[in-house]
Amino acid sequence: MIDLRTLIASAMMGVALFGGLAAAPAAAQGRSDQRAARAEMRAGNQLSLREIEQRVLPVMRGHQYLGPAYDAEAMAYRLKFIRDGRVTFIDVDARSGRIIGRSG
Secondary structure (H helix, E strand, O other): OOOHHHHHHHHHHHHHHHHHHHHHHHHHHHHHHHHHHHHHHHOOOOOOHHHHHHHHHHHHOOOEEEEEEEEOOOOEEEEEEEEOOEEEEEEEEOOOOOEEEEEO
8 A cells, every 4th residue: 555645745746847847948938038138238229127127116116026027029028016915017118118018
């Protein structure tokens, strides 16, 4: 008979293993997007993340800023905020700094 603790431990190891494999391409994509953002900024094609944040953070007073994500294909940042347990995403055009979307 299989011990219940052994069964649970095996299941958790499987989840950790497969979760790590699934996350690897996303992490690689994130680094690729970061490189693209830096290259576009150096070329003068878009604003820096710091400039984007300086424009958006004052608009989101009362929210806690959780961090950015960059989409190289769209040349846009998605800034993540939370307030009272509710998450809000602000999408910003990296070329102009203009807010192009809000969700949450």
